[in-house]
Amino acid sequence: xxxxxxxxxxxxxxxxxxxxxxxxxxxxxxxxxxxxxxxxxxxxxxxxxxxxxxxxxxxxxxxxxxxxxxxxxxxxxxxxxxxxxxxxxxxxxxxxxxxxxxxxxxxxxxxxxxxxxxxxxxxxxxxxxxxxxxxxxxxxxxxxxxxxxxxxxxxxxxxxxxxxxxxxxxxxxxxxxxxxxxxxxxxxxxxxxxxxxxxxxxxxxxxxxxxxxxxxxxxxxxxxxxxxxxxxxxxxxxxxxxxxxxxxxxxxxxxxxxxxxxxxxxxxxxxxxxxxxxxxxxxxxxxxxxxxxxxxxxxxxxxxxxxxxxxxxxxxxxxxxxxxxxxxxxxxxxxxx
Amino acid sequence: xxxxxxxxxxxxxxxxxxxxxxxxxxxxxxxxxxxxxxxxxxxxxxxxxxxxxxxxxxxxxxxxxxxxxxxxxxxxxxxxxxxxxxxxxxxxxxxxxxxxxxxxxxxxxxxxxxxxxxxxxxxxxxxxxxxxxxxxxxxxxxxxxxxxxxxxxxxxxxxxxxxxxxxxxxxxxxxxxxxxxxxxxxxxxxxxxxxxxxxxxxxxxxxxxxxxxxxxxxxxxxxxxxxxxxxxxxxxxxxxxxxxxxxxxxxxxxxxxxxxxxxxxxxxxxxxxxxxxxxxxxxxxxxxxxxxxxxxxxxxxxxxxxxxxxxxxxxxxxxxxxxxxxxxxxxxxxxxxxxxxxxxxxxxxxxxxxxxxxxxxxxxxxxxxxxxxxxxxxxxxxxxxxxxxxxxxxxxxxxxxxxxxxxxxxxxxxxxxxxxxxxxxxxxxxxxxxxxxxxxxxxxxxxxxxxxxxxxxxxxxxxxxxxxxxxxxxxxxxxxxxxxxxxxxxxxxxxxxxxxxxxxxxxxxxxxxxxxxxxxxxxxxxxxxxxxxxxxxxxxxxx
Numbered sequence: 018x019x020x021x022x023x024x025x026x027x028x029x030x031x032x033x034x035x036x037x038x039x040x041x042x043x044x045x046x047x048x049x050x051x052x053x054x055x056x057x058x059x060x061x062x063x064x065x066x067x068x069x070x071x072x073x074x075x076x077x078x079x080x081x082x083x084x085x086x087x088x089x090x091x092x093x094x095x096x097x098x099x100x101x102x103x104x105x106x107x108x109x110x111x112x113x114x115x116x117x118x119x120x121x122x123x124x125x126x127x128x129x130x131x132x133x134x135x136x137x138x139x140x141x142x143x144x145x146x147x148x149x150x151x152x153x154x155x156x157x158x159x160x161x162x163x164x165x166x167x168x169x170x171x172x173x174x175x176x177x178x179x180x181x182x183x184x185x186x187x188x189x190x191x192x193x194x195x196x197x198x199x200x201x202x203x204x205x206x207x208x209x210x211x212x213x214x215x216x217x218x219x220x221x222x223x224x225x226x227x228x229x230x231x232x233x234x235x236x237x238x239x240x241x242x243x244x245x246x247x248x249x250x251x252x253x254x255x256x257x258x259x260x261x262x263x264x265x266x267x268x269x270x271x272x273x274x275x276x277x278x279x280x281x282x283x284x285x286x287x288x289x290x291x292x293x294x295x296x297x298x299x300x301x302x303x304x305x306x307x308x309x310x311x312x313x314x315x316x317x318x319x320x321x322x323x324x325x326x327x328x329x330x331x332x333x334x335x336x337x338x339x340x341x342x343x344x345x346x347x348x349x350x351x352x353x354x
Numbered sequence: 355x356x357x358x359x360x361x362x363x364x365x366x367x368x369x370x371x372x373x374x375x376x377x378x379x380x381x382x383x384x385x386x387x388x389x390x391x392x393x394x395x396x397x398x399x400x401x402x403x404x405x406x407x408x409x410x411x412x413x414x415x416x417x418x419x420x421x422x423x424x425x426x427x428x429x430x431x432x433x434x435x436x437x438x439x440x441x442x443x444x445x446x447x448x449x450x451x452x453x454x455x456x457x458x459x460x461x462x463x464x465x466x467x468x469x470x471x472x473x474x475x476x477x478x479x480x481x482x483x484x485x486x487x488x489x490x491x492x493x494x495x496x497x498x499x500x501x502x503x504x505x506x507x508x509x510x511x512x513x514x515x516x517x518x519x520x521x522x523x524x525x526x527x528x529x530x531x532x533x534x535x536x537x538x539x540x541x542x543x544x545x546x547x548x549x550x551x552x553x554x555x556x557x558x559x560x561x562x563x564x565x566x567x568x569x570x571x572x573x574x575x576x577x578x579x580x581x582x583x584x585x586x587x588x589x590x591x592x593x594x595x596x597x598x599x600x601x602x603x604x605x606x607x608x609x610x611x612x613x614x615x616x617x618x619x620x621x622x623x624x625x626x627x628x629x630x631x632x633x634x635x636x637x638x639x640x641x642x643x644x645x646x647x648x649x650x651x652x653x654x655x656x657x658x659x660x661x662x663x664x665x666x667x668x669x670x671x672x673x674x675x676x677x678x679x680x681x682x683x684x685x686x687x688x689x690x691x692x693x694x695x696x697x698x699x700x701x702x703x704x705x706x707x708x709x710x711x712x713x714x715x716x717x718x719x720x721x722x723x724x725x726x727x728x729x730x731x732x733x734x735x736x737x738x739x740x741x742x743x744x745x746x747x748x749x750x751x752x753x754x755x756x757x758x759x760x761x762x763x764x765x766x767x768x769x770x771x772x773x774x775x776x777x778x779x780x781x782x783x784x785x786x787x788x789x790x791x792x793x794x795x796x797x798x799x800x801x802x803x804x805x806x807x808x809x810x811x812x813x814x815x816x817x818x819x820x821x822x823x824x825x826x827x828x829x830x831x832x833x834x835x836x837x838x839x840x841x842x843x844x845x846x847x848x849x850x851x852x853x854x855x856x857x858x859x860x861x862x863x864x865x866x867x868x869x870x871x872x873x874x875x876x877x878x879x880x881x882x883x884x885x886x887x888x889x890x891x892x893x894x895x896x897x
Contacts, residue, residue, distance in 0.1 A: 161421055162429045162442035290442065292366065293434045293788035301367045312446060336428045344420050 019353055020328070025102075025120060025127050025151070028353075033129065033153075037122035038102035040069070042129050052104065054131025055115035056081060057194065069099070071106050073142075074114025076234040077194065093142065109133035110144035111308050112195030113238055119147055127151045128322060134307065135314035136165055140195075140202040140240050144318075152324035153352065157309040158287050159333035165287070165311045171304050172203040178283065178302065179261050180215060186257040186277045190300070191285040193227040193265040195308050198235045200263060200285060201242045203306075210243020216261060221246040223257070225264035225273070248276070270299070287311070319347060328352040357385065358393055358459045359493040365507050374509060378517035387541035388460040394547075395539040396505055397514050404503035405471035406482070408436035411498060414479040415440045419447035431837050434788020437498035444486055444494065455488030463539070467501055512757055522548040527756045530563040534608060558598040562630065562678050562686065563756035564591060564606050567746060567763035573727055574764060580750055582690065583724040583733060584675060585742035586765055588648045588852070589636035590655070594618065594672055594716075596625040597682075603635075611635075614657050615670050621715040622672075624708045628682030629700070631674045632754075633719065638671035640711075644741040645671070648867065649855045674701065675719035675746075678754055686754035693754070694721075730766070737768040743852065744768045770850035771892060772872055773798065773884040776805055777845040780827045781838045783812070791827045791839065792820055794871075796849060798862065799885040805843055806886055808862045809851070814871030823874070846875040846883050854893040864889055 019028055026033050032044040040050040047064030054060055056070075056077040063082045070078055072090035079086060091097060093116065096105045101123075106116035111132040118129045128149035135144050179187045191197045201222065210216040221244045224232070229247045236242060248262060257277055266284065268274065284300040287307025295303040310318060319327055319341060327349040329338040334351035341349035364377040378397075382390050395401060412426055421443065433439040457466060470481045482501075489497055499505035512526075515533070519526045532547050574581060591606040601622040603612035612619045615635065622631075636645040637654065650668045654660060677697035678686055685693050701718050722733055722745070730745070737744045744767035752762035775796035783792035793812050797805035815823065826845065833840040850872040857865035864886075 160429050160432055161425065161446045162433060162439065164442075164446050291433050291788065292438060293784075297787070297790070333428065336425060340422070340425060344422065 146321040157332040159337035391544040434784035570764040630679035632676035633674035809869040
């Protein structure tokens with residue numbers, strides 16, 4: 018359903034719009050003023066007059082949208098007056114520099130979650146619970162079959178998968194921005210890359226070019242990462258047996274993979290919780306690690322927002338909204354558009 | 355249980371044949387014989403009985419949880435597998451894990467699972483939850499699949515046999531033969547299965563493994579005179595055994611089906627001991643020159659003791675096309691030309707010495723004239739008028755092998771019938787098609803400009819087409835009925851099928867045999883799809 022007319026936020030063809038701030042949140046096309054939750058391509062698009070975003074995402078935004086964009090970096094938690102509205106950005110725990118955006122005007126407050134997750138992630142700051150009158154939440158994994166293990170547990174599974182095949186290259190497919198760096202940070206947290214451990218100097222984890230491009234921003238942000246090398250730094254013909262390689266899913270079954278002899282391949286994604294989803298994508302192995310909230314995380318966030326009205330967008334929005342209103346007794350609607 | 359769950363995961367994760375055989379060999383080489391026997395039983399798909407329904411398991415999982423039924427349905431539509439959905443949801447609702455249960459597969463299969471199944475009501479629910487609490491996630495999935503009788507590992511019997519052959523040093527054909535007629539799980543049975551070969555191991559009831567033909571892709575090697583052609587009848591494959599003064603009739607699915615065909619048992623009783631025939635079971639009215647449609651045979655299948663009326667309305671016959679044993683001698687290595695000659699002689703002799711109506715139910719599959727390859731296509735064109743599905747081509751020099759081995763036997767079906775129909779409804783598939791709309795219902799135009807449901811089809815589109823159609827369905831849904839979506843009637847598909855039958859159970863009045871999608875007719879507007887009248891006309895022209 019659409020948002021009620023006269024609300025603080027309204028739908029426009031360019032996306033969610035706040036009249037009081039004369040600003041769009043994650044607009045789908047060029048607008049004069051954009052408030053950006055995070056730097057993924059479906060949330061941050063080129064051509065806007067003015068970008069407001071968390072400082073930690075600045076380097077990646079400039080890399081992706083152009084070095085000369087007019088970007089106003091903000092700190093988590095700081096309140097800004099934009100037009101008639103009071104606007105603040107709060108950590109969403111999704112990827113480096115990701116934010117929920119809170120807007121307040123005319124005695125009413127709205128919170129737009131963007132993408133978020135609740136479990137610990139050593140590559141970015143944790144989710145901050147924020148209260149508002151109205152909460153717009155994502156529901157990418159809005160079914161109770163989704164419940165994540167900790168990153169450390171999954172990193173342990175990955176490590177034994179990798180170490181169990183010393184005679185083959187092990188290729189992990191993961192989204193190039195966010196997931197790939199989280200994987201590296203989770204592996205570093207269980208010792209990978211330290212002297213004498215797997216992935217140490219001389220046996221560095223290898224990265225596809227698309228992943229490599231995001232590494233400077235994470236290293237500058239001080240995220241603890243194991244040593245890595247671009248795949249291109251390895252001489253042609255040198256054996257890649259026993260090496261761990263991280264690549265974006267688009268490289269799966271591409272010519273890029275020719276380089277690897279008899280690789281074992283796995284996809285790292287929340288979708289891997291369901292066998293059918295893994296088999297459909299043609300991966301032998303799936304590791305369940307997501308940068309979105311799982312079912313308990315979604316319910317917890319809605320409860321902590323103390324919102325009197327919840328709108329659910331993305332993924333299973335119908336189901337989550339129905340559950341919230343029927344079982345949790347919270348007024349909730351799926352949000353169209 | 356742990357090891358078996360690991361085997362399941364390994365088979366599930368590997369796509370190559372070699373990796374699967376390796377995983378099977380690794381499992382069976384170290385396993386306790388009783389566990390191995392149960393594993394084999396399950397891998398062969400013989401765990402027929404369902405201990406607890408998926409619906410009951412779902413109830414047990416949802417009890418004491420805040421999750422409503424409709425949300426379970428949403429999850430199921432997403433996962434496409436009831437046991438897996440329950441496994442994932444239990445991780446959400448289950449109260450903390452208790453002591454891990456470390457029992458053998460045998461103990462699970464013989465004690466724990468049947469005991470839980472035998473309970474009722476809240477006692478059963480608590481017993482099942484107790485089992486769930488003691489299992490890791492991968493074990494839980496396997497346990498739920500064992501409980502619901504739906505553990506399909508996706509490993510063909512041939513692969514299991516190959517692994518056991520590698521392990522035991524036996525020939526695959528010998529293992530196949532030992533497995534025929536059923537395998538009762540037990541340590542002794544597995545030991546006997548894998549025991550070194552010895553001369554005297556024939557059990558009277560044991561059938562030979564069936565030799566299966568492959569679809570013909572190109573003209574077979576050599577001159578046509580090296581081959582024999584027969585009709586491929588649309589019945590069920592059977593092996594008729596006369597040994598030790600008893601008669602056994604086996605289906606290709608390795609089931610004893612003699613009880614459903616008492617007249618064929620009586621017919622085979624006229625044969626000498628030590629005779630084994632391979633052939634087709636059909637309904638064939640006396641005096642008719644061709645068999646009745648498959649639907650007639652279907653009325654006989656699964657009837658433990660058919661009544662006199664049914665026996666009269668749907669009389670069976672056994673059309674023999676091969677002789678596997680004569681006078682107690684295994685003929686399978688002899689060339690087909692010799693086996694065929696012996697078969698003709700046997701049936702000729704029978705008709706002379708025992709000219710009874712009973713013996714007359716054993717018919718000889720006629721040979722068709724094939725002396726040059728140019729005759730092949732005209733013969734195939736005549737299949738429909740002989741009420742046959744097509745042709746069989748068998749090399750005259752061929753031995754009778756086990757399983758589907760290419761090269762000697764080919765099936766050459768006639769072209770299917772086709773009609774252009776309009777997509778009306780779609781439903782999500784299961785397994786790897788979960789959450790994709792892949793189960794389609796199609797309609798034809800009636801006389802009043804309405805579309806009437808005509809057939810369901812699930813196969814025939816490639817992955818790219820499925821994805822494109824799935825996207826189209828999502829954006830052209832006109833109504834939702836639970837998991838089923840009605841779509842705007844715009845897309846036309848050419849459906850192929852093997853035949854039509856009148857049916858009072860179908861809205862259109864027509865039952866369709868083996869419908870599948872032949873083509874997505876994106877070039878054709880819905881108004882130009884076929885009508886019910888054209889289907890009825892087609893029905894009328896069928897033999």
